[in-house]
Amino acid sequence: MERNTRQRTAIRQAIADAARPLLPQEILEAAGAGAPGLSMATVYRNLRTLVDEGELRSVLLPGEVARYEVAGGGHHHHFQCLSCQRVFEVDACPGDLASLAPPGFTVEDHDLTLYGRCAECATPARGRKAAKPAAAAHSHTHDHGHAHDHSHTPKPARRAR
Numbered sequence: 001m002e003r004n005t006r007q008r009t010a011i012r013q014a015i016a017d018a019a020r021p022l023l024p025q026e027i028l029e030a031a032g033a034g035a036p037g038l039s040m041a042t043v044y045r046n047l048r049t050l051v052d053e054g055e056l057r058s059v060l061l062p063g064e065v066a067r068y069e070v071a072g073g074g075h076h077h078h079f080q081c082l083s084c085q086r087v088f089e090v091d092a093c094p095g096d097l098a099s100l101a102p103p104g105f106t107v108e109d110h111d112l113t114l115y116g117r118c119a120e121c122a123t124p125a126r127g128r129k130a131a132k133p134a135a136a137a138h139s140h141t142h143d144h145g146h147a148h149d150h151s152h153t154p155k156p157a158r159r160a161r
Contacts (some may be wrong), residue, residue, distance in 0.1 A: 008046050010034030012055065021059040021067035021078065021087045059087065061113055077112040083121035090114060 014020055015031035022030070028043050047068055050056040057076060060068040067087055077090040090112075098107045116122075 007031070007035040007038055007042055010038065010049070011046050012044060012050065015056065015068055016070055020089060021069040023065055023067050027068065061087065076113065079116065079118070079119050080113055081115040085119055086118060088118065096098035 010031035010033075011027055013034060018026070018030065024040065024043050024047065027047070028038060028040055047056065051058060051068070054138070055073055056068045057071040059069055060066055061078065061080060064080075067088070073089070075093060077093060079088045079090050080105050081087070081088075094112070096107075097110050101107045110153050
């Protein structure tokens with residue numbers, strides 16, 4: 001079981017070091033140095049175990065593969081960069097959104113995702129071309145079981161992974 005322990009430790013460390021939600025492929029790449037021979041199947045198996053044990057939580061964005069972050073960070077939201085597709089934690093929250101629900105509905109929870117350009121992609125000096133600022137957009141899920149995507153501009157085509 002030493003191999004499994006070393007692999008799980010490398011996976012935990014990769015996610016903690018990133019300080020943002022990671023895709024399984026990003027976890028494989030980041031944890032590979034600490035666990036030579038790590039495979040995608042092993043990453044998925046360990047992610048499932050770490051989520052079941054409450055150490056990690058999955059971050060689900062509409063139309064995206066699940067990302068994983070350290071659990072226990074409290075209520076927060078996410079920001080997805082439209083250039084590099086990375087997702088970052090946002091500690092701010094607009095608060096009570098009950099007034100936005102249709103009459104007679106009860107809001108029990110919310111989850112917001114902001115879309116735009118991360119600091120690295122928005123800075124031309126870093127070697128990336130600055131894009132026009134995206135219009136405000138967000139998506140959220142209500143307790144009645146479906147997500148809303150309030151994009152005011154079309155999202156770019158997804159990059160092949």
